Amino acid sequence: MNLFSDIRALVLDCLQAMVADSALPQGLDFGNVAVEPPRDPAHGDMATNAAMVLAKPAGMKPRDIADALAARLTADDRISNADVAGPGFLNLRLSPALWQGVVATALREGLDYGRSDMGQGLRVNVEFVSANPTGPMHVGHTRGAVVGDALCNLLAFAGYDVTREYYINDGGAQVDVLARSAYERYREAHGLSPEIAEGLYPGEYLIAVGEALKAEFGDKFLNQPESVWLETVRNFSTDRMMVMIREDLAALGVRMDVYSSEKALYGTGEIETAIEKLRAQGLIYTGTLEPPKGKTLEDWEPREQTLxxxxxxxxxxxxxxxxxxxxxxxxxxxxxxxxxxxxxxxxMLIDIFGADHGGYVKRMKAAVSALSNGRVPLEVKLIQLVKLYKNGEPFKMSKRAGTFVTLRDVVEEVGADVTRFVMLTRKNDATLDFDFARVLEQSKDNPVFYVQYAHARICSVLRKAADMGAATDDPALAQAALARLDDPAELALIRKLAEWPRMVELAARTQEPHRVAAYLSEVAAEFHGLWNRGNDTPALRFVQEGDLATTSAKIALARATSVVISAGLVILGVTPVTEMR
Known part of the structure; x- marks a missing residue:
């Protein structure tokens, strides 16, 4: 059930009727007609821009269209009022019974409430993390992993067939550097002093790799030239790093469906096949590029290249x-x-890259466009930096990693659930401040706590209702006397719950899982607001002593709220809590 889609369908039906009655001209495009929450809730429950977007192509005044449309809409039992505002916006108020029905729908559908078939089973590949296999993942990888995983959850919930993929960058010079760094730890495991030259990886995580090399190969490679041991040590070390990376991802609750190796592309003909595909289109040639921006002719040596x-x-x-x-x-x-x-x-392909890959986006999109003959779109999401603080002070680097704060550092400090939620509180292309102290605060200024506290409060009130003999199972609550939910504060919460299916589709369409986190904060705010009003107005309390019928209706609203919060948290990869500790 998507109430906004239902009312939009009603608006479109009315517009078609106006065309049939010659109140509107033939041939109008209704594609841009929208039904959305109004900017100011005081103006109504929903608003439509129909008159505004149709006025020019219809050759009519917006208010004339709006007045005629309002008359037709109010003839439907679902619309209690339709007011024309400003130059022609139409604000709608829905009948209370329609809102109350949202509660029953959420209870009947459970965690499937809001699930969409928008994606129509289209196959989407989301490549994310893809960290070089040279060490543990750092905090930047953490944010990319969370955004990628939540985006996959969101797209699957919206009806797409999603594949999570990790591209192992094991074909470049960085893995040779890894091998040389691990070899020094191998020497160290034999009692020799490691020579961690500039450019090698200094992290202590390679000590275990050196010891594993010793256990596997003994002293076979000691005092041997690099040509003897480089390939073996490189493969061994890369495998060990991928074990570590998989463990890091598991600690964050991230799983991959596919791991693809860059190294596996070499010597198999795959690179040559792809290039020949481009050559056949006349897109491969030998030429000379212009100097890059910032380069002068004096420090630029033009040369012929395959382009x-x-x-x-x-x-x-x-x-x-x-x-x-x-x-x-x-x-x-x-x-x-x-x-x-x-x-x-x-x-569809989606790549999630670090912010330093911004210059790589256009060339990769161009390649996919050419290789797929324009059939397959590639979307690229850039992950901006995470700035770490503790009590407002910059957080120190990790000794284990040598140069950076690791994913494990973050998860061990605050937990996977907190890490994931906080990483999704801002859009991926905005810098994120992560303060280890603040994300654990138990205050309404901490969105993680505020949302989880709402869910825990609901679980608490459900237990209290059960103790007084009220039914708390979803089928029974869906049959409660929901017409008793008529206070403006209760209806405001229901209206927010009704936005969930629309929010799912909007977030999936824009590929922005942070919208889910922001929406859950709004739901929590409405719930806590209703709870606090009950402190001053006993009739708004969820448990009404001696009145099981009213209690059941109010408990139904609370339970429907927990359904939406749980569904949203599942998309974010966060476990809802039943009590705060």
Whole structure:
């Protein structure tokens, strides 16, 4: 049940009737007609822009359309009032019975309330995290992991067929650096002093890898040239790092469906196949690029390169795919990897990158556009930085990692649920401040606490109602005398619950899971507001001593609120709590 979609359908039916009666001209496009919550709740329950968007193509005054539309809408039992405001906006008030029905629907549908078929089963591949397998994940990866996982949950809830994918960047020079760093820890495991030269990874996490190398290979590689041990140590260390990364993700409640290896693309012909696909379209050529911005002719040496004509698909400049020595650039395997995803039949690709990949977006979109003949869209979400604080002071670096705060540091400090919720309190492309002290505060200024406290309060009142003999199971509550929920504060909470199906579709359409976190904070605020009013007005309390019928209706509202909060928290990957500790 999506009440906003239902009322929009009513508006469209009325507009079609106006066309049939010649009150509106034929051929109008109703695609931009919307029904939304009004900016000011005092103006009504819903508002439609129909008259405003149709006035110009209809050649009519907005108020004339609005007046005629209002007369038709109020003939429907669901609409109690329709007021024309300003130049032609139409504010609607719905019958109380319609709002009260939202409570029963939420109870009948449970955690499926708000679930949508908007995605129509379209196959979506979401690639996220994809951290280099050179060490534990840092706090930036944490935010990307949470955003990616919550986005997958959201899209699945909205009817998409979602695949979570991790691209292991194990084909570049960074894994050679990992191998050399691990080799020094291997030497250390044999009682030698490690030589952690500049450019190597200094983190203590590699000590365990060095000891594992010793256990596996003994002294086989001691005092041997790099050519003897590099490949073996690289593969061994990469595997160990991926075990650590999987454990880090599990600690955060993130699971992947697919792990794809960059290294696996080399020597298999996949890169060559993808490049030939582009060549067949005339998009691969040999040429010379202009100097990059900021470079002068004196410090720029032009040279012929093998280039991808990415400007043909919206990029600013063409991009090199092969180095002068004949080896591939880092862009070439990424082209092949995305061609692999296109070939697997996905209808949409979503990549979640760190903010430092901003310059990579257009070229990757161009490649996917060319490889899929424009069939498969690629959306790229950039994850901005997380600034860590404790009691307002910058948080110190992790000794274990050597240079950064790890995902484990964060989760062990505040827990996975708090970490996930806080990481979703702002849009992905906005910098996030994460204060370890503030996110654990038990105050209304802490959205994690405020939402969880609402759910815990509801669980508490359900237990109290059960103790007095009231039915608290959802089927019984759905049959309660919901017409007794007629106080403005109760109806305000119900109106907020009615927005949930619309919010799901809006958040999924914009691919913005942070909207769910913000919405849950609004639900919690409405619930706590109603609870606090009950302190001064006994008739608003959820448990009415000696009046089981009224108690059942109010408990039904509380339970419906917990259903929506639970569904939203599940999308965020957060476990609802039943009591605060």
């Amino acid at each position: 991808f004509r990415s400007t043909a698909h919206g990029d600013d400049v063409d991009r090199p795919i092969m180095k002068s020595d004949g080896s591939w650039t880092y862009f070439a395997p990424d082209i092949a990897y995305h061609y692999n995803k296109v070939s697997r039949g996905f209808d």
